[in-house]
Amino acid sequence: MAYSQIITLSARIAENTAKVNHYLAANNLPQPSFGIDAPLQSLIPPTEPDIAAARQAVIHDCLELRQLMLGPKEHLSSFQHNELVSQHVILRFRLAEAVPIGGETTFKQLGIASGLNEAQLRKFLRYAMAQRIFTEPRPGVVAHTAASRLLVEDQGLYNWLRFSTDDLWHAACRTGDALAQFPGSEEPNETGFALSNETSKDMFHFLSEHPQRAERFAAAMRFFTQRPGLEPVHVVENYAWEAIREGGTIVDVGGSHGIISIELARQFPSLNFVVQDLDEPVVRYAEQQCPSDLSGRVQYMVHDFFEEQPIRGAEVYFLRAVLHNWSAKYAKKILRALVPALKPGSRIILNEPVIPEPSQVPPEMAARLRANDLVMLELQNGGDREMVDWETLFAEAHHGFRFHGGKKPPGSNLWILEAEWAG
Template identity: 40%
Template sequence: MAYVDELALHAIYHYKLAQAVPLSGSTTFAEIAQASHLREDLVERFIRQAMCSHIFTEDAPGQVRHTSASRLLATNPDAHDAVGMITCDLSPAGMQTLSALEKYPNSEEKSETGWAQHTEPGISPFEFMAKNPERGRRFGAGMRYFSSGQHWDLGHLARGYTWAALDRPGAVFVDVGGGHGTVSQYLARETKHVEFVIQDLPGTVEAGRKILPEDLRSRVRFMEHDFFTEQPVRGADVYFFRWILHNWSDGYCKKILRALIPALKKGARVLVYEYVLVDGPETRVSRKQPRNLDLMMLAQFNSCERTAKMWEELLRSADQRLRLLRCEIPEGSLYGIIEAVWDGDD
């Protein structure tokens, strides 16, 4: 009966019920109702349903106080937005996914998904969020919350790859679709010589340049680039993708990878930092997130998370000269490092 738990969470988000409970001490259902403008009987029903999941508790009958979970919703805006993202965006999109699959069988288009059915048919999630900036802001905050914590720490990437072998004068690392440069800035502080080129669309690049720390500007730069077009940085040592390819179905991923080929020198690395699914059932709750994201990618983008075998097949189908070297998950990380080498000529 998980849908009733979700209904209670939606009410907590929409009526800001967690914010109506004091951080110390307790309050009554009537006082919460007055603060949230929701009928007292409904406040009681929603909150007591949430209590079944240890969200809120009662000191005595009718005396509501916080648990660690409800306090988090009251004090962490990103956690609050994450609940909104799930209950207002992702869950309704999931409920529309089978309808989209019936309507658009075998589609690889982002505009023909459960998300599009729920929001605005015919446009992609990116286009929808551009038209609805508050929804986009909430989605970004929710994703920021879910990507925080030790499992997402970039230290896993720093320790999981032999950056010392790359760290020499003249080495170039191209961060494709790198946003504001979070990864490149982190790795720049872990290395001494590597030059970093962060590529993204114009608005993102402009924002990234403004916030780039002064002490990194000698080795880190931004460049406007659409990754579906030919890669302009030729002869780099590494072309890096984080959280890019899982947003795209195989057909589009092949286009992205093939756009690199004119720029690749023999021995160049294509490095991908994304989830690697277990090729079989995963029963550990701590390792369930990649499977959760897999169906989220289906509902939003008509895309997927991939197993090691799927990564190998994707690389090979993009070009036989892209050879998978390894596909490993560093200890303590949720993400895998997928490393391919270009065996073609310069």
Template identity: 40%
Template structure:
């Protein structure tokens, strides 16, 4: 907002939009936001109210930065917020007493095998972020935020994964850039320096049942929000004749996306490809068994694509896991199987151009981009980078469209193979 009265404009926007949100909540008998334990962890609201919420948070974020000033804003960055949160998750502090009851620092310490001093320091720090509260000296009570760790185990796993895997890698990212300047290798990251290993993050996690389970639950939670819903793809991609053709879900895991696609398009056939250990335990739902509507196939996407002549090759949350060096290889390994007109359908973030979104609106995707750098030397890409990636993979790839449906974090990125039949 270019105005000499920007702080007044921001405060007015916050006030007016808050009144509108409050009116919707009260008129529909919904709870107004609070830290009380009766507050739901998630409240599903119509899109126009969600937009008002986002505008309030956006303006509040900018107003806070302006009011703190340059030095205050930097010095108030919550770099230690995850430290206390990690301790709460690791030591199961939120589970040490029921959300409807209170406890004491000493009782929590005994339940979690901690010293009372450490417990007090951890919790009082967390309380400054509204995680737990101290209604009277020495008494500990839950808030809606700490209660969510009890009620939603996948959310607790999300906290654990970020604290255990991502944060340590983040603290060493710059060191990794110094040690391996310009590297695109997935094992030249802050994670390797923090862990003291040459192995990639997921190579280590897969060998540790506890870390593997935490990662799986973390990703399940992270992708459970409406912004990640497969419905955005189903309802906004122009399927055309491919709706009655063959779709190959490359790196499709347990088939979560392919199952939804097959149920949405009654005549399409889907093949889910992933590593042997992933597809070994995969199960085809009963309603998709007739006519082989869905099947699984062991395949490494760094090897030549064995399924030739499919209408669509779908890569959901695949290419953003890899630097350009390896993303190019993944695309090039598809070429021997492609027929003329085959589509490469990518479901990934497409970063917005500069100066389009507010800093707050852009922060989530940019944060995701940083995480990919920290743990995998991978990246999120903007429209120009997606176009360049396909062109470098092979000039016969034509980037047809990039569409970002309203409410979706992922974009629908579609490229067409314009060469002759290779499959």
């Protein structure tokens, strides 16, 4: 009798789990757990790609096996609208900070500290406990798990989760309303984010008027960009920067603090860099933080990338995770603003997501990629693009662009895409 898919999956899960377990045991590493002193992330280093792949396979296969075992009807009803509600309350009322790490408190004490009704608070925390956030060692007593402890000790994660529950979640809830109210819109101020904040402004202009939320957003983005797969090394080592003429200039458009330019400047001392960003406080802070040995070759300037590019004749104009924030209408406007500055042979290098065709990735990875795509729609009417969309974007922006495609460096979440100005 031929093996069914569920048997194949369960056997593969067992095989790959054994690989991970053997690696942990052989290297005297602790087993995965949510105990308060448990490892906070995977202990498998990038130098062990086979073991890392086995771990990812377990995650993907467990998801598929669960879906098959549920079946279509139970699968559809398994999605929970309350998935983030406990996190939202915990973060908003800073409940994690009211629980001593390594100690205990009670629901009553947490209610007094937070001003929340004890009976209501208990509902939220017990739902969170079902998600391994906090534990109840004895009835009425609350203590930390490794997950809830992170909400106290990891400020970057805290800011990211606040942004997720206060901004992204609310924007997602109103996106259907935005689609009904503004059908087919490419405008960045006709979105779920705009409706959820009762504003006629796009997200960036709205945040500029709310400094506290803007700082939280900036902190959340700093945390997000520190995830594995977004390291500057993927850009530094996977493009022929050494082929650029000595003394050549690279313009880092929308480059914020210039982390990519700084790394490139260290590796390629014959090149010069100009980092541009619209936010003047960010630019001035970045100037102060730039390593002194690079200050002559890494310069900063305030520039709105919708306006004509002031640095003319550069060898490369580099944009990292910029265009996916914008609909095709505005992405083309950003590219067209470069045109007056371009010389024949100038390169446009993008470091952006590229969405693969549905059959090219496992369901769990596809869901994550598509979720990121939806985030850009919910916030700005932007979105991630398939390769054919990138080709179309350059073709429609100007007939002088020649799109050469790109590649995804091993271990990177972003592709390196290249277009050339032919005039």
